[in-house]
Amino acid sequence: KAVICETPLGCFGQTICYDLRFPHLYRKLSQAGAQILVVPAAFTKKTGEAHWHVLNRARAIENGAFVVAPCAVGKVEGGGESYGYSLIINPWGEILADAGSDSGLINANIDLEEVNSARMRIPSLRHDKSFQF
Template sequence: MRIAVAQMCSGISPIDNARVLQNYIGDAAAQKAEILFTPEMTGLVDRDRARAMAHIYPESEDPVLAAACAAAKHAQIWVALGSLAIQPIESGSEKSVNRSFLINPVGDIVARYDKIHLFDVDLDSGESWRESSAYQGGTQAVTARFGETVLGLSVCYDLRFPALYAGLTNAGAEILAIPAAFTVPTGKAHWEILLRARAIEAGVFVVAAAQCGAHEDGRKTYGHSLIVDPWGQVLLDMDTEIGVAVCDINLQEVAKTRRRIPAIANRRTFALPKDFG
């Protein structure tokens, strides 16, 4: 299977980002990829929340989602759209969701996943991040089929919570999508080692499309979009290159690796420690 990864430096204009995305979908198809993976917040990276809110739409009105569906249909390629900020009008909440989409080669959305784990932190530097102030977290893990392959969906900060990936691989996932927009310091410290750990734990391919570079809103992201095989080897590292890269993978490596290290088969449920006192 040939897969493609888009490493992006998304800006504050969804229309501009949509044009870039359409070009990348065409590039991936021209390189004979079956599926293209894109980063978290493909359609909008803007830490000015007041400004960003003017560009966050319901699914039915989102220009980036519409462009992705049209381009996937035109190019006849699957697209794992890393995530978009979406107004979830069905919930009645004023908060947005950070939503991944799987789009098939006829332009239909066949799966959706709302990021479960939200990044709330106060740093020693004085920086404070409150993803939960603007977003509501999802509650449902999601797997989906593209062709004969089972894909497990997740987004960025989810990477730090292995129980989610245990659930996805218990449900049959052979590839884990982990789109992200990691900062440079945490990217240097943790990005590759966490991705390789998620691959090794269950003998699964990991595809991690990332944001990269200096964005219009002043943010800097780490890049290094990776594809990791079930043995934990890095097959592709895009470093800080913006654009599309392709990689051929052999899905038979999943079964082969799981025979060598049967971690999924050996998983057990257990009682948690009792409180002290």
């Protein structure tokens, strides 16, 4: 179930890890008013290196929204390794903060006017289409 959370800080669309691979979920959240898309995850090192930055930046750009994407880092019990690289991305797809491969805290200034500006410049949420095959 898609989750929207209205707060005094803005409207959050909440998802998790694997959801990142379903762009229509983020489209629906954004069309429902989400300004900040939250994607806590535990990508593996291998998939993270190939997909993490690209998918998060794409979700921000496609929806004209901020993306806040904390990602687990380090060794996983039973083997394997989580990727890390927690991110904060603006609606234009620019990375505002990147934790790298270390654990820690990141922060960035989030100005919701950037959401309005991005959505005016590229109004794809309003022009969304469904296609028949």
